[in-house]
Amino acid sequence: MKTSRRGKAYASLASVGVAALVLTGCGGGPGAPETSPAATGGATATGKSEVTLYGTIADAEAKLLEKSWADWSKENNIKIKYESSKEFETQIAVRAQGGNAPDLAIFPQPGLLGDLATRGFLKPAPEGVKANVASGWSEDWAKYGTVDGTLYGAPMMASVKGxxxxxxxxxxxxxxxxxxxxxxxxxxxxxxxxxxxxxxxxxxxxxxxxxxxxxxxxxxxxxxxxxxxxxxxxxxxxxxxxxxxxxxxxxxxxxxxxxxxxxxxxxxxxxxxxxxxxxxxxxxxxxxxxxxxxxxxxxxxxxxxxxxxxxxxxxxxxxxxxxxxxxxxxxxxGGGEIIGAFSDDPSVVKVQEYLSSPEWANSRVKLGGVLSANKGLDPANAADPLLEEAVKILQDPATTFRFDAxxxxxxxxxxxxxxxxxxxxxxxxxxxxxxxxxxxxxxxx
Amino acid sequence: MSTLSKATPLALDPANGSPRRRKTASLAKTRLTNRWATLAALVIAALWTIPTIGLLVSSFRPAQLVRTTGWWTIFENRGFTTQNYTDVLQAGNSQLTMAGSFLNSIAITLPATVIPLVLATLAAYAFAWMRFPGKDLIFVLVFALQIVPIQMALVPLLRLFAAGELFGFPVIGAFGQAGYAQVWIAHTIFALPLAIFLLHNFIAEIPNEIIEAARVDGASHGQIFFRIVLPLTAPAIAAFSIFQFLWVWNDLLVALIFADGPVAPITKLLAEITGTRGQDWHLLTAGAFLAIIVPLAVFFALQRYFVRGLLAGSAKG
CATH class of the missing domain: 3.40.190.10 (Periplasmic binding protein-like II)
Incomplete structure (x- = not known):
């Protein structure tokens, strides 16, 4: 009897989202969610020592992601704790409402970023990120991190479809x-x-x-x-x-x-x-x-x-x-990811700026499997000839890029x-x- | 569940004299032991085991073969590898390895089984044998909590944990930063209504005379609970603890929400091993087998109690 109830519980993760929506409605809106209490250290003037990052990228690719920022992380003495979830789409809303949001989240869908931004959970992009986006990405791309005229996040990786x-x-x-x-x-x-x-x-x-x-x-x-x-x-x-x-x-x-x-x-x-x-x-x-x-x-x-x-x-x-x-x-x-921030802690801002920089794009693309639309990316860094070709297409100003509808x-x-x-x-x-x-x-x- | 409550009165009803009971038992045995019934049971058992066997066979096949051919063609497409198991064991992220998540599962499951059981046994005793105003109403309310879907409670509970305090008292903070506490509490909360209800039914069936006799002899509630109620309900407690253990061990939903990063159990890690685009789905076969080792061991080790709990007392003279 109870087994079936639990069974349903697994199956209907989606209903979590529904329940969550209803609850927010009753609770009088989310207000300003607190930063993650799970992260130790607490916010100080110099920023916390650990930044939590949440996304859909799992397993082998997650390891490459961690490798891509390992050097930077050591240099700047900021630990980036990445956690992946296949149920990201429902989880991120639950965590945001529950006051347990990560510092940064990698959104594979601009729509989801827009949704959380309009509900007041996300922090607008800091100046450094704005500058990076202006210099590194085409307007087509910047648009996908922008909600109602405010930039909320920088694009991260990309893929060319078709x-x-x-x-x-x-x-x-x-x-x-x-x-x-x-x-x-x-x-x-x-x-x-x-x-x-x-x-x-x-x-x-x-x-x-x-x-x-x-x-x-x-x-x-x-x-x-x-x-x-x-x-x-x-x-x-x-x-x-x-x-x-x-x-x-x-x-x-x-x-x-x-x-x-x-x-x-x-x-x-x-x-x-x-x-x-x-x-x-x-x-x-x-x-x-x-x-x-x-x-x-x-x-x-x-x-x-x-x-x-x-x-x-x-x-x-x-x-x-x-x-x-x-x-x-x-x-x-094509598709891609956009990083949104739930916290404006100085360390989080630093990580956010780094992840939107051409340095990071080169560091990650070099490790293989992905590419980025960042203009500062050297196509020669792409791991295989097709990715190199794709980078050139993305960087070509004559290319019309549209995000996966x-x-x-x-x-x-x-x-x-x-x-x-x-x-x-x-x-x-x-x-x-x-x-x-x-x-x-x-x-x- | 219904088996439980029906079996109990039989067991403890003194009107059931032993000769008659024995006769009924042997009658039941001859009636139930039937060639066709046995055959049907075997066929069902075989049918029900086929998917597990398929999973086992697949878990030892190379990825290429798993993707292109079915496990039932194993004799035509031979191939044996333990690579899947190696891959699964090496899975993990910067915060947690597979072995670590295995330990986490144990660290989550044991307290999440013991805590609700202790609370539920005490509560069930109180509801069954103590007199206090509003007892029935409170019991109905507790029972009614069962119909509240678990999903409804997730977000409010998460908010509570994130704040770390209740009415100004640092409730969660008191458990330290380990992060297990909130998973234990969540599982306990979700398990209590059913546990109290089940054990209450069981404890309430203890004959009034036994409890009365103990009271006349001057036993306190504590003595009655430990000396009489606990031994008599041991089978039911054992049966429910096995259930609770298996539920918590196999849980993914609660873990997804309350067990972050370093305290994630094995189910959560297994859900990630297929990779970003699900390209490594063949690894799930090996992962499933690693994950069911403990439930299987628990089940086989405690199988006696499991059956005894369900049929508690039915064979007593």
Whole structure:
């Protein structure tokens, strides 16, 4: 009896957030939350000796993160205690309301940062961080740390989405050229299918309770390339609705590949196997050569390496950016993290400034696996050729960068109906029905 | 639960003469021991064990094979490795290693089992055998707390702990900076209503004559509690302590909220080992097996009490 109650308790972490919301409503607002009492030392004029940092980056990547600031931390005698949680999105709100907030938090979604900022939990960015953001990041990026005209946090790491991964050897052997327009990509797909007699594309949407997100990346890429950045921005703000013909057209273009049984799912089976395949597992069939093309963000290079492949223009696997519709322009979608502060202790400010500096960006990127959009980052520091390429794209002033739309939308859509809609869509629902369902996820107020 | 309360009156009811009881027992035995029933039990046991076996098999397979083929194809796709276990044991962060989190789990679970049990036994005795005004009302209120969802209490409780004091008294601060105290308190709070209710039912079933006789002999409440109530309720206490131990050991929700950084239990660390993007999900198999060692050991070591607690007294003459 009680077992089931507890069981439910684990399963419905989400309801924590709901309960928390209700409670704040009753409690008369959060007011000014105190700084973390868990951190010892207490705030003094010189600042505390330990700064707590909280984020979603876990395990091996967390170790690299800690390594990236180890030297600085020793020099400045400030200990940075990093803690990761896979339930960050719900936990951070609970901890903020409970008065147990960390000093700094790494937000993977600008929307969540904005939410906590408008509720008065976050401290506006100190002068040093403002200066770093002004000199180190493009306006597109600075915008994602800004809420109602006030800068709350600096961007940290980044990833460029929309790479199409392929085997350079296969392309060379068969004489395929890297496509420069969307139509060329579709033609290439048809060509490979004809030559191979098997599906050229592989895709995996599986990702635990976030299953479906790789599909949203596809749609975002197509919206940005088909309709341009203005429509993309309006789409994020729900001024252009999901049911709009422009969004439907993007989804239908994606469907030309993902919903064509002749084109997917190389190495796994039919279309419906896309949902069951973990997105990272696709690296295995890319390396083995069963699959010719797949669409995934820059961090996929780490998966390729793990699967025993090498990433490079002449190595096992390499990537090109999803081409634009007419071959012009350079618009990319991507993701990243933004650091927000719950405390304005002098030590916290120092850490915040350091993490927003080009020195830190270089130190972290050198360790591999990630990149940063910081203009002070030396592309040569990137760990593999693809990341180097991605850094150049991010730093190119001609590039239009747009943050992953699902991370910008409210959670009920961005990580709710949008994810679920993509899963249903793969399972056979038609575009119109799916987009209507996704649109219904927008909060009514 | 219902087994508990039904079994008890049988046990302690003096009207149940021993010859009749023995007869009923043997009758029950012949009726329950049936070839088909045994077969059904075996089939169910086998079915229920399949997922665990799959997990065990997977935990010894190389990551590449786990990702591409199912564990049931083990004979076609052979591969054996202990790498998963090595990886899990080496997991951890700058504040905590896997071994440390294992110790944390023990450090959290033991007090979080003992504290609510002590409090609940005392409270149950008071509710059952002491007379004070408003007793029934208070008991109903305690019982009613069971329907308050645990999630409702998380944020207010966290605020209380963050402030560290209650009405100006440094309640939490008194426990020192170890950080375990708030996890213990949280688990205790969440366990008490059910514990009091269960043990109250049990203690209230002790025949009035026994307690009366003790009172006539001049026993105080303390003596009655330690000399009579405790020995008679030992099976129930043992059964509930096993339950509580397993709940706390397997808990993730309370740990996520109240056990920060260096005091995190093993469940919290295991939740992180799959990596930022869940790419290392194959490690969960080995992690699960490491995490269930202690619950399994506890269960097998105390299995006798477990069964005895549920059937307490039913076999007594």
């Amino acid at each position: 790479w199409v991964w392929y085997s350079p050897a296969e392309f060379k052997e068969k004489g395929y050229a890297v496509p420069t327009t969307w139509q060329e990509l579709l033609d290439l797909t048809a060509q490979i299918e004809k030559d191979k007699g098997e599906p050229p594309w592989c895709a995996g949407f599986g990702s635990g309770d976030a299953t479906g997100w790789p599909g949203t990346d596809w749609v975002e890429d197509l919206v940005l390339r088909q309709s341009g950045k203005d429509v993309y921005d309006q789409w994020v703000a729900n001024e252009v609705k999901f049911t709009d013909p422009q969004i439907k057209s993007a989804l239908d273009e994606v469907g030309k590949i993902l919903k064509n049984p002749k084109y997917v799912n190389a190495g796994y089976g039919d279309i419906s196997s896309i949902n069951a395949t973990a997105f990272g597992d696709v690296a295995d069939v890319m390396v083995s050569g069963d699959c010719s093309l797949t669409h995934q963000a820059s961090f996929f290079s780490g998966f390729i390496t793990d699967a025993g492949g090498e990433v490079g223009p002449d190595a096992d696997v390499w990537g090109f950016l999803t081409p634009s519709i007419d071959g012009s322009g350079n618009a990319v979608t 699902s991370d910008l939308m409210p959670g009920s859509v961005g990580t709710g109906t949008f994810f679920k809609g993509m899963v249903d869509w793969i399972n056979g629902s038609d575009s119109g029905t799916v987009l209507e369902q996704v649109e219904n996820g927008w909060p009514s107020s």
